[in-house]
Amino acid sequence: MNFGTWPRLLVVDVEGNGANPPDLVEVATIPITAGRPVPQSARSTLIRPPRPITAFATRIHHITNHDVDSAPCWESIARAVQANLDGVWIAAHNAHVDYTVLRRHLPDWQPDGVIDTLRLARATLPDAPGHSLDALLAHTDICLTGISGQRHRAGFDAHATALLLVNLAAHYPTWDALTTAAIPPGMPGHPTPDHEEQTLW
Incomplete structure (x- = not known):
């Protein structure tokens, strides 16, 4: 795998408050450059949700309502988060969850592609x-x-997922081969059939 052929890619992870649909309580991103996660360029932020964090959610991620008391609300950081995510591929474990939550919070955003x-x-x-x-x-x-x-x-899981992605990518000869295996159908970056291709009669 030639990692130099990769587009700009951020591994993302989000944590929610346990509501349905969830409000964000933490967002983290870490870039992969030249086949390595770059922790110096990672970003992670806590978010004060409009609804309290449920006890069930706290048991999973250990983020309490007290932890986010002084955190910014989503509206105050949404523009900065979107600027960080604009024009990039994203990767996540079970990516439809992170992608769906981010799209709901950033309706004008669309990544170049999604790797799961x-x-x-x-x-x-x-x-x-x-x-x-x-x-x-x-x-x-x-x-x-x-x-x-x-x-x-979110920060830990994004970094761990980045290491997993690099490990799995070593099994593929090219970026195209990797994305063929990694992009869920219907997600950005998934190849679509050429409907204008001529049909042989």
Whole structure:
């Protein structure tokens, strides 16, 4: 894999407040450059949601209502988040969740493409004992030493997913081969058939 052929790509992760549909309480991004995550350029922010964080959500990501008391509301940071995400590919584990939440909060935003590391892992490692992020990190023996934060926080999960993406990408000869396996149907970046192609009668 020639990582120099990759477009600008950000691995993203979001955490919600447990409502349905969820309000954002944390957003994180980390770029991959030359085949490596770049933690120095990572961005992560807590967000004060309009509705309280549920106890169930707190049990998962350990973000409490007290933690976000002084955090900015979404409206005050939405423009900066969109500026960071404009004109890039995004990647996430089970990407339709992150993509759907971000699109609901940023209706004028559309990434250049969406890579789903869950879909990619199922294609690349079909015999893995599981395809959750935890199972794949253990199966691939990816070293998480040095990642700041903890599991189920957006910054940590984005960095871990970036390492997983780089690991899986090594199985593919080209960017096109990778994206063929990694982009869910209907997501940005997925090739569409040429309806103008002539039909042989």
